[in-house]
Amino acid sequence: MAILDPTTTASDRPPPPPRDRCCAVREAATAELDAFEALDRAGVRAWQRDRLREQVAHARRHAPFYRHRLRALPPAAGEDPAQLPFTTKDDLRGGYPFGLLAVPLADVARYGESTGTTGAPTSSAITYQDWVRGNVSTARSLAHRFGPGDLVFVAIPYELSFAAYDLDRALETVGAAVVGTGILSAVCPVERTARMIAELRPAGIVCSPTRALRLHDLLRDAGHDPAALGVRTVLYVGETCSPAKLAKISRLWQAELVPAYGTTETNSLALSCALGRAHLTEDRHLFEVLDPDDATPLAAGRAGELVLSTLLAQAMPLLRYRTGDLVSVDPDPCPCGSVRATVRHHGRVGDRLHVAGRTLDRLDLEEAVLSVSGTGLYYAAGVVGEALHLRVECPDRPAHLVRREVADRVRARFGVTPEVGEVDRATVGRAMDAMLKPGNLTLADLDAAR
Template sequence: MAILDRTTTPRRAAPPSPRDRYCALRDAALAELDAFEGLGREAVRPWQLARLHEQVAHARRNSPFYRHHLAGLPADTGGEDPALLPFTTKDDLRRGYPLELLAVPPSDVARYGESTGTTGSPTSSAITYQDWVRGNVSTERSLAHRFGPGDLVFVAIPYELSFAAYDLDRALETVGAAVVGTGILSAVCPVERTARMIATLRPAGIVCSPTRALRLHDLLREAGHDPAALGVRTVLYVGETCSPAKLAKIARLWQADLVPAYGTTETNSLALSCERGRAHLTEDRHLFEVLDPATGAPLRPGATGELVLSTLVAQAMPLLRYRTGDLVSRDPDPCPCGSVRATVRHHGRVGDRLLVAGRSLDRLDLEEAVLSVPGTGLYYAAGVEEERLRLRVECPDRPARQVCAEVAERVHVRLGVTPEVTEVDRATVGRAMDAMLKPGNLTLADLDAAR
């Protein structure tokens, strides 16, 4: 018998070209988005629970971690109520590092990433090509409200290990914008070079953290430029949360719209902005809960609590009731843009709360109290020493003694704690920030090290 008998051996179809494969996945993902947006709000929960049922089955069957984590539970647990499932925590991800949570063969992974490890051992994340395209089209839809052909956009967030910078980069490219991928804390492109390039190229947008936007503004001013005259229309801020007072100051300085995006290393995007600038949860890919971080009990709509998520369509790394450690509040009212997705506001990390004499302080509430005082500048740092709240505040426009006294009074009135407040100069703040991956987490120790 001939080795190749064309009369009996079926011919295999040629695999699709990379371009055809991408186009097919992109078209399917866009159709999924449109179908979800066509749901009424009352239909969202049943739609999510049906997909959660499938996701739990996929995780049980294919993920070594969930095969063990869900052992002993009935096979259909979770499809009707996510609260019946156990939590997944950051420690679980650390123990499962690097691939115990993987639910596909390693050969199916298109991208692998890790957390920075700044708060403990790193965690891993992985996505298939379909996971990647699904997320990217959501980002593309969001960015199309702000950017298009002829726009130049700087992406000044880390490219190393995470997905966010590449996700934004590719989505910007798809909507027709030109991208300058500067990253941050790079020996090739330090923040000073980024500022010089912004002055030269005059971009339409910058993707960075809010505090990095302030630092770039300072450097441009020091070089003799007026940042508000450089043509930046939009600052897409990621990587840290911000009080309304701080956002208002940044918007005024740049004369630009500040638009949020929010995600995690393990999931990529979790909330993307609409044309109104409000962050909408990616409810077509995740089921979200807002729970009391201490008890795990669900909170009323609008209350601030820990965001807990379950993936709905993840192939590579399903996560079930994952405790993000992020504090959020979900708006109970629909957005005027008409999207079926709920909107969310990020309030920082559960672990970022300050404990002062038995009282827990939300850093965002503290920032709002401090920076809303007339005469405060753009920067402040907080810490607890010997059970006392200590603040260092920039005071560029009024006598420091007067400003510090008013800050102490406002914090006392709003938060019930009387802090010790002293002045800090902007040069010290700048030196500290330039050495930090996340300058929004500026601490008293960072300032002391930068003296």
């Protein structure tokens, strides 16, 4: 399973027919995944150590960025990730567009870029083998829930992204029919997506959790009962949310909510098993969980920043890449039997709120707020001056009671007394329809939507 030499120039011999090439690469990737799943945890660690050493050599030899970054390291460096320097988002921006590319451009099968919403865009690239390796894993995950006769809406961005196409192709592989609506499209705005769901009655929807809420509201406002439309599974991507919010969405749709997690630079990083737990793609990445402030390793189960190193990437190897995502890895094996560890995504490091000398995890804050009886589906938080401000939806109980209980719950949980106001669902809807990532709803977004 060693990495093929990506600098080999194209042969004068004609390439194999596309169908033969596709089948051969997919069969090899499937065999690799089967072999990995047969390992025990000690075998996983040994396998990853060997692959990391190969990946470091590959990056050092062929990627301009790493040729410079790793020049002072001894030739044998690579078995221990702690020996390697970090790669950051700024490094990716500085290497835009091809500074981290480790293969000839002729070998690139797909090229993508980040949205650029938080700074200059970063680039990503994969070879055909990189693409199929990931897609085989995605198809295996989706096969737990979808098959022939199932219609599935893919309501996440297709533009410049790998994720939508990866899920699209994997759904085809397992026999499902795909409705590629995307999001924020002039051709298919969210209102049209809702109307199509009412007419086509899909078995599944791929979207963010907050988009699932918006679709529910639109369907309900149009006189439909979303729970009666036959949606069994909402595969949620692009954002994370608290157990309280997930439970509310599940009840509204009467559907199972299943996570998938990835980044622009790597595509999938965690895919769900039959039990709905997100398993890290440890066959393709080595993961570390570090303290986001001082980069020291954290004990299993503690939440910290996810740092990854690719193990098999041909086009764009990444070594100790600081994702900026907060995660916790479960130290116990999953009852499904997979050797791969399970992960919970807690949001972004940069989304933490700093108030009164305390650091608040947004997901923990969301859980505290939305678990209060009488809160609705939406809330927003922000720091104004030195104070924490919250706005909550209060559809089922008197707002003054809900607001007081939210303030009490947050004070008890975090030692911070918030200012709690109310927000109506119409304002939230207007704000969300203008956002690529509606899960990142802020006070400023609500103010702009008034």
